[in-house]
Amino acid sequence: MLSILIFVLVRKQKTAPLTHKQKKFSMAAKLRWLPRLLLILSAFFLVGQTAVLSSTESHQRYIKHASGVHPVVLLPGNTCSQIEVRLTDAYEPLSPLCAARKGDGRWSLLWKNNSAPDAEVPCFADQLRLVYDHAAGDYRNAPGVETRALSFGSTRGFLADNAADKELCTGKLVEALEREGYRDGETLFGAPYDFRHAPAPAGQANRELHLFRRRLRALVEYASRVNGDMPVILVSHSQGGYFALDFLRRSPLPWRRRFIKHYVMASTGAGGFVLSMQRLATSIASSSASYSSPSPADVLSMPSVGRTFASTFTALPSPVAFGEDTPLVVTRNKSYAARDMPAFLAAAGLPPYAVRLYETRALPVALNLGAPVVPVTCVNGVGVPTPEMLVYRGGHGNAPEVVYGDGDGVVNLASILALDEVIGGDPRQEYYKSVRIANMSHLGVVSDPIALQRLIGEILGAARAVDTRVM
Numbered sequence: 001m002l003s004i005l006i007f008v009l010v011r012k013q014k015t016a017p018l019t020h021k022q023k024k025f026s027m028a029a030k031l032r033w034l035p036r037l038l039l040i041l042s043a044f045f046l047v048g049q050t051a052v053l054s055s056t057e058s059h060q061r062y063i064k065h066a067s068g069v070h071p072v073v074l075l076p077g078n079t080c081s082q083i084e085v086r087l088t089d090a091y092e093p094l095s096p097l098c099a100a101r102k103g104d105g106r107w108s109l110l111w112k113n114n115s116a117p118d119a120e121v122p123c124f125a126d127q128l129r130l131v132y133d134h135a136a137g138d139y140r141n142a143p144g145v146e147t148r149a150l151s152f153g154s155t156r157g158f159l160a161d162n163a164a165d166k167e168l169c170t171g172k173l174v175e176a177l178e179r180e181g182y183r184d185g186e187t188l189f190g191a192p193y194d195f196r197h198a199p200a201p202a203g204q205a206n207r208e209l210h211l212f213r214r215r216l217r218a219l220v221e222y223a224s225r226v227n228g229d230m231p232v233i234l235v236s237h238s239q240g241g242y243f244a245l246d247f248l249r250r251s252p253l254p255w256r257r258r259f260i261k262h263y264v265m266a267s268t269g270a271g272g273f274v275l276s277m278q279r280l281a282t283s284i285a286s287s288s289a290s291y292s293s294p295s296p297a298d299v300l301s302m303p304s305v306g307r308t309f310a311s312t313f314t315a316l317p318s319p320v321a322f323g324e325d326t327p328l329v330v331t332r333n334k335s336y337a338a339r340d341m342p343a344f345l346a347a348a349g350l351p352p353y354a355v356r357l358y359e360t361r362a363l364p365v366a367l368n369l370g371a372p373v374v375p376v377t378c379v380n381g382v383g384v385p386t387p388e389m390l391v392y393r394g395g396h397g398n399a400p401e402v403v404y405g406d407g408d409g410v411v412n413l414a415s416i417l418a419l420d421e422v423i424g425g426d427p428r429q430e431y432y433k434s435v436r437i438a439n440m441s442h443l444g445v446v447s448d449p450i451a452l453q454r455l456i457g458e459i460l461g462a463a464r465a466v467d468t469r470v471m
C-alpha cells in the first residue's frame with residue numbers, strides 16, 4: 001500500500017529582474033530604516049547573545065571539519081516561543097499583585113512560566129493581551145508592557161522542559177537533526193517569534209513582524225557566514241509557516257537566492273482551517289465563568305487574551321481553499337461560507353473594529369499568500385479526521401456537531417491541496433514538491449518517527465541537492 005503520496009512539480013523559469021521602481025523603493029526604505037536598523041541590530045545582539053556567543057566560541061572548532069553543511073534555521077509552531085515581560089512606570093496594574101515588578105527594569109518570563117502561582121494568572125492575562133492602536137494602525141502591548149521572545153537564535157528557547165512541548169514545539173525534530181550531526185548554535189538555529197502577532201499587508205504598520213524579519217535576516221546571514229557561506233535551509237512548522245512565508249516574500253530576491261538553499265514547510269496549508277472558527281466560537285461562548293481559577297497554561301485560551309491576538313484571524317478558512325458557497329458553519333438561522341467570515345465573526349461576538357481588522361488586515365494576507373520563489377518542499381499529514389463543518393443547533397454557545405473530512409486533524413485537505421496552486425502554480429516558483437504522509441496528524445509530522453524520517457530525508461536531500469542556480 002502506498003503510505004506516502006508524493007506530488008512533485010518542478011518548474012524552471014527565469015525570474016524577472018527587479019524593476020527600476022522596486023530598486024528605488026528598497027533604497028528609500030533602507031535610508032528611512034537605517035537609524036532604527038542600528039537599534040534593532042543592537043537589540044538582536046543583546047537578545048541573541050547566548051546563541052551568538054556560543055556559536056562564536058565553537059566557530060573555530062567547527063570550521064576545522066567543515067565539509068560544507070547547509071545550516072538549518074527552524075521556526076516552531078504556535079505558542080512555542082517563551083515570551084518575557086518588563087513593566088514600565090506607564091503600566092496600570094489590575095491589582096496591587098500585578099504591580100509587583102512594575103518599573104524595576106527586569107525581564108521575567110510571561111508565557112511558558114508554569115511556576116507562576118495561579119493567583120497571578122489575571123496579571124499574566126492582562127500583560128499578554130494585545131491592543132489595536134488605531135492612531136498607529138498597528139497592534140501593540142497594553143500600555144507599559146514590554147515583551148520579547150526569549151533565546152532568539154537558539155532552538156533551546158522553544159523546547160522548554162516538558163514532554164508535551166517537545167512534541168508540539170519541534171523537540172523531536174531537533175533531536176533527529178542532532179542525530180544527523182546538527183548542533184544548536186553551530187549548524188542549527190532557532191527563530192522563536194511572538195505568536196500573538198501576524199503578517200499584515202505591505203504598507204500597513206506591523207512593528208513586530210518588521211523587527212522579526214530584520215532579526216531573522218541577520219540570523220540567516222550569521223548562520224551562513226559561520227558555515228563557510230553555505231546558504232541556509234529554512235524549516236517551519238504550522239504557524240511558523242506564515243512567518244517564514246512573509247519573511248521570504250519580503251526579502252529581496254537576490255538575497256533569497258544567495259542565502260536560502262531550500263524552504264521546508266511542515267503542517268501549513270494555503271487556506272487556513274475550519275477548526276480555527278470552532279476555537280473562536282468556543283472562546284467567545286465560554287464566559288469568564290469557565291475560567292474561574294485558570295492555571296498559567298490556560299492563559300491564552302481566555303477570551304480576554306486569545307481574542308485580542310492578530311494571529312487569531314491568520315488561519316481562518318479563506319476563499320482561496322474553501323469554495324465560495326461551501327457552508328463551514330451552520331446555525332439554525334444562517335450558514336456561513338468562507339466569504340461570510342465577517343458575518344460569522346460579528347455573530348460570534350467580535351466588536352465591529354475587530355471584524356474590520358479581519359477584512360482589511362488578515363484577509364488580504366490570506367488572499368495574497370503566494371510562492372516564496374526559493375525551492376520549497378511542503379510536508380503535510382493527511383487521512384486524519386478533520387473538522388470540516390460545524391453545526392450549531394443550540395446557537396453559538398453550545399458545543400457544535402462536528403462534520404469531519406480529510407486533513408491532518410487541524411488543517412483541512414482543501415487547504416493542503418491549495419498549496420499546489422498557491423505555491424506550485426506560481427510561474428516564478430522554480431522547484432515545488434508536496435509530500436503528503438498518509439494517516440499523519442498535524443503534530444505527527446514533526447514528532448512521529450515515520451514522519452520524522454521523511455521530514456529529515458527532505459531536509460538532508462535538500463542539503464545534498466546540487467545547486468544549479470546562478471548566484
Ligand SMILES: *[C@@H]1O[C@H](CO)[C@@H](O)[C@H](O)[C@H]1NC(C)=O
Pocket residue numbers: 001002003383438439
Ligand atoms: C490508515 O489508517 C486506516 C485506519 O486505521 C487504515 O485502514 C489504513 O490502511 C491506513 N492507511 C495507510 C496508508 O497506512
Ligand SMILES: *[C@@H]1O[C@H](CO)[C@@H](O)[C@H](O)[C@H]1NC(C)=O
Pocket residue numbers: 107108109110113115116117120
Ligand atoms: C514566573 O513568574 C513568577 C511570578 O510572577 C516570577 O516570580 C518568576 O520570576 C517567573 N519566572 C521566570 C523564569 O521569570
Ligand SMILES: *[C@@H]1O[C@H](CO)[C@@H](O)[C@H](O)[C@H]1NC(C)=O
Pocket residue numbers: 332333
Ligand atoms: C434565529 O431564529 C430564532 C428563532 O428561530 C430567533 O429567536 C433568533 O432571534 C434568530 N437569530 C438571529 C440572529 O436572527
